[in-house]
Amino acid sequence: MKEFRLRRIFAADQRTVIVALDHAGFMGPLPGLDKPGKLLTMLSECGADAVLTTIGIARAFSKNFGRLGLILRVDGGSTVRSPRNGTIEQLFSVKDAVRLGADAVVCMGMIGFPEEPSSLKNLASLSAEAAEWNMPVMAEMLVKTEDQQPGVEDVHFAIRIGLELGADIIKTHYVGPIEKYQAALQECYRPIVVLGGLRGEEDELLVSVYEALQAGAAGVAIGRNIWQHPNPGSICRALAALVHGGANVAQAIKELET
Numbered sequence: 001m002k003e004f005r006l007r008r009i010f011a012a013d014q015r016t017v018i019v020a021l022d023h024a025g026f027m028g029p030l031p032g033l034d035k036p037g038k039l040l041t042m043l044s045e046c047g048a049d050a051v052l053t054t055i056g057i058a059r060a061f062s063k064n065f066g067r068l069g070l071i072l073r074v075d076g077g078s079t080v081r082s083p084r085n086g087t088i089e090q091l092f093s094v095k096d097a098v099r100l101g102a103d104a105v106v107c108m109g110m111i112g113f114p115e116e117p118s119s120l121k122n123l124a125s126l127s128a129e130a131a132e133w134n135m136p137v138m139a140e141m142l143v144k145t146e147d148q149q150p151g152v153e154d155v156h157f158a159i160r161i162g163l164e165l166g167a168d169i170i171k172t173h174y175v176g177p178i179e180k181y182q183a184a185l186q187e188c189y190r191p192i193v194v195l196g197g198l199r200g201e202e203d204e205l206l207v208s209v210y211e212a213l214q215a216g217a218a219g220v221a222i223g224r225n226i227w228q229h230p231n232p233g234s235i236c237r238a239l240a241a242l243v244h245g246g247a248n249v250a251q252a253i254k255e256l257e258t
Contacts, residue, residue, distance in 0.1 A: 001134050002134040002135065002136055002168070005069075005103040005104060005134070005135065005136055006103070006104075006136055006168070008050070008069040008103045009049060009050045009069040009071065009103050009104060009136070009169075010049070010191070010218070010219075011049055011244060013244060014191070014218060015213075015218050015219045015243045015244055016049045016050060016191075016193060016218060016219035016220075016243070017047060017048050017049050017050075017219055017220055017236070017239050017240050017243050017244070018048070018049065018050045018051065018052055018071065018171075018193060018219065018220060018221040018222070019043050019048045019050075019051050019052070019221075019222060019223065019226050019227070019236070020051070020052045020053075020195070020196075020221050020222060020223030021033065021036065021039070021040075021051050021052065021053040021054070021057060021223065021227070022052055022053050022054050022073040022106075022223075023223055023224070024054070025054045025056070025073060025076055026076065026078075026079055026080060027079070027080050028079065028080070028081075030224075030228075031228060032224070032227035032228040032232070033227060036053075036057050036060070036061050036064075037060075037061045037063075037064040038064075039227055039232070040057075040061055040064035040065055040066070040068065041064045041066065042232060042233050042236075043068065043226075043232075043236060044064075044065065044066030044067055044068050045066075045233075046232075046233040046234075046236040046237050046240070047236055047237050047239070047240025047241075047244070048068060048236055048240070049068070049069060049219075050068055050069030050070065050071055050103065050104075051065070051068050051069070051070065051071065052071040052073065052106055052138070052171075052221060052223075053070070053071070053072070053073065054072075054073050055072060055073075055074075055092055055096065055100070058070055058072060058100050058102070059100065062100075062101075069103040069104070070100065070101065070102045070103050070104075071102065071103065071104040071105070071106050071138055072092070072096075072097045072100060072102040072104070072105050072106065073105075073106055073107075074090055074091060074092040074093070074094075074096070074097065074105045074106065074107055074126065075088055075089060075090050075091060075106075075107040075108055075119070075122050075126075076088065076089070076091050077089040077091060085114055085115065086114035086115060086118075087114075087115060087118040088108055088110070088115045088118050088119045088122060089118065089122065090107065090122045090125065090126060093129065094126070094129045094130050094132070094133045094135050095133070097133075097135060098133055098135065102135070103136070104135065104136040104137065104138050104168070104169065105126060105130060105135055105136075105137055105138070106137070106138040106139070106140060106171070107119070107122050107123055107126050107137075107138075107139065107140070108122070108123075108139075108140050108142065109123050109139045109140065109141040109142070109158065109161060109162045109165070109167075110142050110144070111141065111142065111143045111144070111154075111157065111158040111161060112143055112144035112145060112154075113142070113144045120161070120165060123137075123139050123162065123165045123166070123167065124165045124166065127165055127166025127167065128166070130166075131166070136168040136169060137166060137167050137168050137169070138167065138168070138169040138170070138171055138221075139162035139165070139167035139169070139170055139171070140171040140172070140195070140221075141155075141158040141159055141161065141162045141170055141171065141172045142158070142172070142173075143155055143157075143158045143172075143173065150173060150175060151175055152175050152176075152177075152180040152181055152184055153184075154175075155172055155173050155174075155175050155181075155184065156184035156187070158172060159172055159184070159185075159188050159192065160187070160188070163188060163189060163190055167190060168190055168191075169190060169191050169192075169193060170188070170190060170191070170192050170193070171192075171193050171194075171195055171221045172192065172193075172194065172195065173194065173195060174194040174208050174209075174211065174212035174215075174217065176211060178211050178214055178215045179215075181211075181212070181215040181216075182214075182215040182216055185215055185216040185217065186216065191218035191219070192216070192217050192218055193217065193218055193219045193220055193221045194208070194209065194212040194217050194219075194220055194221070195220075195221055195222065195223075196220065196221075196222030196223060196224065196225040196226070202225070202229065202235060202238075202253075202256065203249075203253065205222075205225050205235075206238060206239075206242065206249050206252050206253065207249055209239060209242050209243070210242055210248065210249050210252070213242060213243065219243050220239055220243060222239065226239070231256070234255060234256045234257075235256065237255045238252040238253065238255035238256050239252070241255050
């Protein structure tokens, strides 16, 4: 049942720390993703609940997942070196995910991008296919605006589109202020997890995550800000302290010192 799979992603408190490891499928070799097996073992020991990754990593490093839930990336179709963009396709089926023992599948929803029509079509098709297998669907809802700075209204719009196309979990931006983001999430009837974005300062990341949780987010889905951190284990533990331990930012920062 779908609920059993969701329990392998969300802890008993209905929150989750998801680590995104799917970047190399689009960006190629990246510092921090050079030893996936070692990284997966460490994440399992440092408070992560699940990983969002590619079919290649899932197949090659299944023994390293430990207790981690598996969210499988099923869409794509180009790389950062492609001379053309504007479309994105579903590359793998829900049946492929079931064979791997995945707990959820994920695809993009790219609002305001050239890829918007194809990504939303993929999301709708994936939602229909996943329903036949009781497989949860995560929609990674990104927003592009003219000034490159999406506001709460933009993120709210993207979330609602993803929900209406059948997503069980939404991965998206956190945009302050807290009060406006909270008001937006109150209208959203599925869990929202916030992404980490580009590699940045750890204090800013922790503040952003803390505010998102206060606004009602159910957790995080963060990649580079974990596995490109000088101490990935410590930042993972700090995020887990925020998400599951009820820590404030100052308490989470102390985890970085251990």
